[in-house]
Amino acid sequence: MKRIGREVKLLCENRPPWLKLINIQNLFALEVEIEGHPYSPFAGGWFKLLIKLPRDYPFKPPEISTPTPIHHPAFTNGQLCSCECGIIQEWSWSPKRLLIQLLSKIRNNLWQPYLKGCVNKTVVEEYETNYNLFLEHAVAKTAACAISYEDGLTPKERETWGWPTTHGSFEGHLKEEIEVLCLVLKEYTLAKDLLRILVQAYLLFLNVHSTIHTSLTF
Numbered sequence: 001m002k003r004i005g006r007e008v009k010l011l012c013e014n015r016p017p018w019l020k021l022i023n024i025q026n027l028f029a030l031e032v033e034i035e036g037h038p039y040s041p042f043a044g045g046w047f048k049l050l051i052k053l054p055r056d057y058p059f060k061p062p063e064i065s066t067p068t069p070i071h072h073p074a075f076t077n078g079q080l081c082s083c084e085c086g087i088i089q090e091w092s093w094s095p096k097r098l099l100i101q102l103l104s105k106i107r108n109n110l111w112q113p114y115l116k117g118c119v120n121k122t123v124v125e126e127y128e129t130n131y132n133l134f135l136e137h138a139v140a141k142t143a144a145c146a147i148s149y150e151d152g153l154t155p156k157e158r159e160t161w162g163w164p165t166t167h168g169s170f171e172g173h174l175k176e177e178i179e180v181l182c183l184v185l186k187e188y189t190l191a192k193d194l195l196r197i198l199v200q201a202y203l204l205f206l207n208v209h210s211t212i213h214t215s216l217t218f
Contacts, residue, residue, distance in 0.1 A: 001027065003058055007099045014100075018107060020046065028053045033147060037111035041138035042070070043076060045146025049106070051099070064106065071134075071141040073118040073127055074109055153183040 011021060023031035030051040046069060052063040066075065085195025087128045118124050127134045 004028070004053060010098070011100060016100075016104075019103060022048070028055070030099075032103065034107050036142065036146065040111040041135045042072075042110050042142050042146065045142040045148060047110075047146060049103070058097065061093040061097075062099070064102075068147065069140040069141055069145040071119055071123060072110060073113045073115055073120050073124045076120040112168070 007090070008024050008027060008030070011019070012024070015021060018035040020033040021030075022033055030053070031048065032051065033046045033048050036045045036047065047066055047068045049064045050067070054060045054062070054066075113127065115124055117128065123134070
């Protein structure tokens with residue numbers, strides 16, 4: 001119970017802009033919304049997630065579901081096939097993991113699905129064999145069903161303009177990973193010097209990747 005309360009407090013005090021805390025009164029049944037990744041067909045839409053935490057959390061992972069219809073390989077009838085599709089299995093869940101990490105992982109999975117073991121075989125096949133059709137269906141479902149706010153582009157605008165596929169999307173992804181890493185390190189009260197070194201290592205990797213990308217392109 002103390003662990004869950006500490007993690008919810010961490011979410012409240014360090015909430016990333018892509019996350020909304022809708023109902024956190026019941027610590028064993030949280031309700032949040034995550035924003036579709038800006039470089040995915042889910043951009044502009046918000047998706048409600050119901051997080052059911054077992055009594056023996058964090059020794060067992062939470063169960064995730066969504067009442068928001070979504071066209072995605074990892075979701076079947078609103079249920080996230082977390083263990084089957086590998087978001088948790090591939091990631092190797094352990095008691096050291098935090099909810100903020102899991103939510104970030106789910107959001108990134110919307111952008112780049114981990115297809116191994118997904119139970120929604122129809123969408124998996126569509127994603128692998130006819131990606132343009134998958135994009136069309138995902139955008140249409142997002143425009144029709146996802147929660148929309150007026151503080152950004154609408155799903156229809158994203159549908160019209162398309163999604164960046166350049167190196168910029170990679171930079172944005174790493175930036176989000178760094179932000180989550182900072183929260184995790186803060187939770188475990190590591191030394192500030194270690195935090196600074198790790199962030200600098202990420203930035204160095206980003207610069208190296210940018211140099212390689214440029215040399216390969218031109």
